[in-house]
Amino acid sequence: MTIGLLNHPEMHFGAITFFAKQHKEDMCGSNGLPLTPNSIIIYGRAQMLKAIKSPYLCQYLDIIRGKHERTIVVSQYCGTPLSNIVENQDQSIDEIKHIVYQILQGLNELHTRNIVHRNLSTENILCQDNNVKLFNYGLYHLTDNGKLVSFPIIQLLYAAPEIYLDGIQHNHTNPKVDIWAVGMILAELVLHKRFWSTLKLGHRIRKVLSLLQSNTSVFERIAREHNCYEDYMKVPEDIKEIIEICLNINVDQRPTCGELLQKGVFNQQKTDKISEKKSLCEPFEIFTIHEFYHWWQLAGGDIFQELKKQGLIRSSPPILSLPQLVLIEGGLLGQDRNPATLFDPRIVEMPLASLYQRFENIPFTAFYPLIQIKSDIISRLEPPPYDATGLPLIIKERDPEYQFHRVILLRRLLHGYPFTRELIVREAEKDIPPLLRGEIWAALLHVKGDYKSHYMKIDKYSITPTDRQIEVDIPRCHQYNELLSSTDGHQKLKRILKAWVCKNSNYVYWQGLDSLTAPFLYLNFNDEAKAFACLSAFIPKYLHKFFLKDNSAVIEEYLAKFSQLIAFHDPVLANHLYEINFYPQLFAIPWFLTLFSHVFPLYKILHLWDKVLLGNSSYSLHIGLSVLTQLRDRLLNAGFNECILLFSDLPEVDIEKSVYLSTDTFKTTPTSITAREHENCEFQERDKYDISGVTLEDLKRERYPRISANDIVSLVRSNPEKMCMVDIRNMTQYNRCSVIGSINIPFSSVSFSDNNIENIGQHSQLLKETNNKVVVVIGDEETDMELFPTFLLKCNVKKVCVLHGGFNILLSVTPTILVSHSHNI
Amino acid sequence: MSTRTGAAQRPNGSTQGKICQFKLVLLGESAVGKSSLVLRFVKGQFHEYQESTIGAAFLTQTVCLDDTTVKFEIWDTAGQERYHSLAPMYYRGAQAAIVVYDITNQDTFGRAKTWVKELQRQASPTIVIALAGNKQDLANKRMVEYEEAQTYADENGLLFIETSAKTAMNVNDIFLAIVDELDENVEVPGPNSNKLSKFSLLNKTVGVLSKALFAKIVFPISINRKDSIISCDPSL
Numbered sequence A: 001m002t003i004g005l006l007n008h009p010e011m012h013f014g015a016i017t018f019f020a021k022q023h024k025e026d027m028c029g030s031n032g033l034p035l036t037p038n039s040i041i042i043y044g045r046a047q048m049l050k051a052i053k054s055p056y057l058c059q060y061l062d063i064i065r066g067k068h069e070r071t072i073v074v075s076q077y078c079g080t081p082l083s084n085i086v087e088n089q090d091q092s093i094d095e096i097k098h099i100v101y102q103i104l105q106g107l108n109e110l111h112t113r114n115i116v117h118r119n120l121s122t123e124n125i126l127c128q129d130n131n132v133k134l135f136n137y138g139l140y141h142l143t144d145n146g147k148l149v150s151f152p153i154i155q156l157l158y159a160a161p162e163i164y165l166d167g168i169q170h171n172h173t174n175p176k177v178d179i180w181a182v183g184m185i186l187a188e189l190v191l192h193k194r195f196w197s198t199l200k201l202g203h204r205i206r207k208v209l210s211l212l213q214s215n216t217s218v219f220e221r222i223a224r225e226h227n228c229y230e231d232y233m234k235v236p237e238d239i240k241e242i243i244e245i246c247l248n249i250n251v252d253q254r255p256t257c258g259e260l261l262q263k264g265v266f267n268q269q270k271t272d273k274i275s276e277k278k279s280l281c282e283p284f285e286i287f288t289i290h291e292f293y294h295w296w297q298l299a300g301g302d303i304f305q306e307l308k309k310q311g312l313i314r315s316s317p318p319i320l321s322l323p324q325l326v327l328i329e330g331g332l333l334g335q336d337r338n339p340a341t342l343f344d345p346r347i348v349e350m351p352l353a354s355l356y357q358r359f360e361n362i363p364f365t366a367f368y369p370l371i372q373i374k375s376d377i378i379s380r381l382e383p384p385p386y387d388a389t390g391l392p393l394i395i396k397e398r399d400p401e402y403q404f405h406r407v408i409l410l411r412r413l414l415h416g417y418p419f420t421r422e423l424i425v426r427e428a429e430k431d432i433p434p435l436l437r438g439e440i441w442a443a444l445l446h447v448k449g450d451y452k453s454h455y456m457k458i459d460k461y462s463i464t465p466t467d468r469q470i471e472v473d474i475p476r477c478h479q480y481n482e483l484l485s486s487t488d489g490h491q492k493l494k495r496i497l498k499a500w501v502c503k504n505s506n507y508v509y510w511q512g513l514d515s516l517t518a519p520f521l522y523l524n525f526n527d528e529a530k531a532f533a534c535l536s537a538f539i540p541k542y543l544h545k546f547f548l549k550d551n552s553a554v555i556e557e558y559l560a561k562f563s564q565l566i567a568f569h570d571p572v573l574a575n576h577l578y579e580i581n582f583y584p585q586l587f588a589i590p591w592f593l594t595l596f597s598h599v600f601p602l603y604k605i606l607h608l609w610d611k612v613l614l615g616n617s618s619y620s621l622h623i624g625l626s627v628l629t630q631l632r633d634r635l636l637n638a639g640f641n642e643c644i645l646l647f648s649d650l651p652e653v654d655i656e657k658s659v660y661l662s663t664d665t666f667k668t669t670p671t672s673i674t675a676r677e678h679e680n681c682e683f684q685e686r687d688k689y690d691i692s693g694v695t696l697e698d699l700k701r702e703r704y705p706r707i708s709a710n711d712i713v714s715l716v717r718s719n720p721e722k723m724c725m726v727d728i729r730n731m732t733q734y735n736r737c738s739v740i741g742s743i744n745i746p747f748s749s750v751s752f753s754d755n756n757i758e759n760i761g762q763h764s765q766l767l768k769e770t771n772n773k774v775v776v777v778i779g780d781e782e783t784d785m786e787l788f789p790t791f792l793l794k795c796n797v798k799k800v801c802v803l804h805g806g807f808n809i810l811l812s813v814t815p816t817i818l819v820s821h822s823h824n825i
Numbered sequence B: 001m002s003t004r005t006g007a008a009q010r011p012n013g014s015t016q017g018k019i020c021q022f023k024l025v026l027l028g029e030s031a032v033g034k035s036s037l038v039l040r041f042v043k044g045q046f047h048e049y050q051e052s053t054i055g056a057a058f059l060t061q062t063v064c065l066d067d068t069t070v071k072f073e074i075w076d077t078a079g080q081e082r083y084h085s086l087a088p089m090y091y092r093g094a095q096a097a098i099v100v101y102d103i104t105n106q107d108t109f110g111r112a113k114t115w116v117k118e119l120q121r122q123a124s125p126t127i128v129i130a131l132a133g134n135k136q137d138l139a140n141k142r143m144v145e146y147e148e149a150q151t152y153a154d155e156n157g158l159l160f161i162e163t164s165a166k167t168a169m170n171v172n173d174i175f176l177a178i179v180d181e182l183d184e185n186v187e188v189p190g191p192n193s194n195k196l197s198k199f200s201l202l203n204k205t206v207g208v209l210s211k212a213l214f215a216k217i218v219f220p221i222s223i224n225r226k227d228s229i230i231s232c233d234p235s236l
């Protein structure tokens, strides 16, 4: 039953493969950089095809690059080629009309996107139960009008005469070439004949060209040549007319797809289709062929292996391709042309049996998960959810069943966005299925509404002083990635950055903004506007003011907070780094300015940001801490040089571990510990019991963090056992009034001469083993608020912080958390 | 691990006379090839898609010259003008600076001059400054004439050499020329303590160079900052 849903006639796909043209060795572009390999340019150009969705077009699914510029294109493939039924005499006129109508619909879809097929033939039109889809329609487009491959892209019989006349190297981007092809195909269909099918190549071309000389109708001439004048006479006039205008030698007089679709011949088809169009919003599909292909891959499907099995990819011993003579200047002679550089028209259909088998036991209900309310009865009837908890993220991401469930559920939730946002957040906290990451991130970032027209209105083209910097940065930005190194990728990144600069006149382009944009572009390669919208939502939330022209105060504050956070959680490490003068200024600026996007490769950034997007702007401090924690042993045993070298070349950092560590410290750190003046108040409300008014100077001097009265109050009320409050005022004051549960170590009773915790006297044991309690130092104006906490820090006491505002701030808290001890004396 | 003074072990075990440690900083407009020069000097590599530098990067390299072990502590700074305010942190206390420009871009030469001025005003008065005209391999697109830069360097008492991080041309030379110059300025008076003109210093270095290369100790530093090596050809 489940298989029934998966085993849908439309859920089939296949692959073709060819080689991109190889650059000559040692070629350089004008900037001295090597030329982008053609297969990468193709890779970039082909992405937009994946976004085209039409019932008349086979969906593009994937582009895969292999060795030596091999390119594999995976796309939906369902039905049989039209060529198989051309000679079928039973084909009625109505059926033929129906086919041609759909071909035109498909072409129209392409032409409105400025894509010319140029390769239309009865071989790449697929029919299935009267449904027609064009296949491989993007070859001419993705090879940049054939420039990126060494074989001609042409269908001899269907190529319009102007293609031959201008020479096939000439770029034909006029969609009218496709109209000629439609004319030929329609003519073949109504005459039930494959034209000139027995002739050799050259003859066929001559035949097509001879049509140019025709004084009478081209169609009539073709019919006579094939001895089907009688059949020709039987063709209804309106069809004849269509064929005639399509096979017009004069390019300008050929109609467009749109015009043809308006013709009366198709009235019947039009009324049939109208009902489809009427629905208000797109119908929801529980999954599409994209998801299906993704699961197929997870279940072990391997395009490359299939192509090998079918003999489309063959490796020949290198010795066979050696030239016979190599000139001193480098010229090669006597080298056979590698037949693989020609176009191989074969299509390999991918076997789906193993996926069906794998998903055999998935219950029907799993396709329709209930998301909002589930009655007890239903949940009892339902099978238990697929359990993957506890598995490492990497495994979860590759588990076909798990990804099946996640994708089905999250697609559903995303369909309901923005109303389902909270549910999306809750699911994202578990994990984010890679296939839907782009959309989920956008939802987490509250991207909604008409972001497209918003982006369209921004000037991305005017020359600005920032252009040079952007231009030199882009070819250095995550270039190991195929998308980002493609020509299209470069152009898109440039537009997004320029749009951002244009839109944020209060900010400027800092090197690193390119890296920060890269993950968004990577995930939304076909939706530049969304990538921009994500970036525009991300920066105010996580990097507020970081891109100010003078951002030094903001960065300094952030780095100072980072030092304090290290001291809070790991005083031993903090003391060591302090002693060797190893300041975050020297290594952590790129970490925080780009939220690690300049530091880690993309696949790591994605996992890191999955969590960042669920946290607030302090989260990256915790990531920084987690990186130090992972390198802790090496840092502790190293001097300044070795430490800094470690970071100039960040060694293996286990991201899953980092995520785990940082989530942990993030949760166990009172929020005010990382509170900053320059935080975006839009995301962080404050009152008089929060920290404010700390100067940068103070902040940089204080090695331990401050804690807010708000945090103290809530800790005292909810988790007093996690607190160790040290009141350092004198005994009289303490006895008169102090916080419930606090201990008194009068400031004046302690000698700070050496870093010995015993100096504090009777309570030293308590501070030696704080058991991870938050140690809050509470003083007032009369006590020195710095010496004592610094002393504790130097004695390696963990989680030391100082109450901001001192004791007196607590006086006005209601209900009070203070008690008086005076009666005890 | 790091010893500021003391005897270093030669690979063959014999101890050796002298260790010098130099702090050196690279300055110059963005994308002129500062990081590439350092990478070439320290690891003998060149990455076409070298990542841009944010803040600064730190690297070290040790070379043996005659009986002296020279350890370079190299600060490679960010070129974008905006990062300017960080620069003093790195050139403060530096014994040497390499100011880099791109010979195919006149603006970067102008920027180099500004850096020289700033160093002359703010850095240590004994700082040795070398001017490097990088991307010499692109000489067919040259926008800054050799003579123009040479004249400027002479007028300002700078070492000058054109380099290519891509082909490795003159890269070691410029670092070693700096050592010689520093030798002259501060360190122990060597056999050639009579002060030579800057130009002949450079020529002399070339002689020393071959020796230096043989005795070079390369620190095991890996430069691939991103774990994945830049690759355009994923394995099949």
Ligand SMILES: Nc1nc2c(ncn2[C@@H]2O[C@H](COP(=O)(O)OP(=O)(O)OP(=O)(O)O)[C@@H](O)[C@H]2O)c(=O)[nH]1
Pocket (backbone or CB within 6 Å): A031, A032, A033, A475, A476, A511, B028, B029, B030, B031, B032, B033, B034, B035, B036, B037, B047, B048, B049, B050, B051, B052, B053, B054, B077, B078, B079, B080, B134, B135, B136, B137, B138, B163, B164, B165, B166, B167
């Ligand atoms: N042809 C050529 N290209 C070079 C040479 N040196 C560097 N490049 C290229 O120039 C670009 C910039 O080099 P980087 O080393 O990143 O420049 P940088 O000065 O460190 O730039 P910032 O870090 O932005 O300040 C890179 O793409 C390098 O591949 C050279 O000698 N010849």
Ligand SMILES: [Mg+2]
Pocket (backbone or CB within 6 Å): B034, B035, B036, B051, B052, B053, B076, B077, B078, B079
């Ligand atoms: Mg650099």
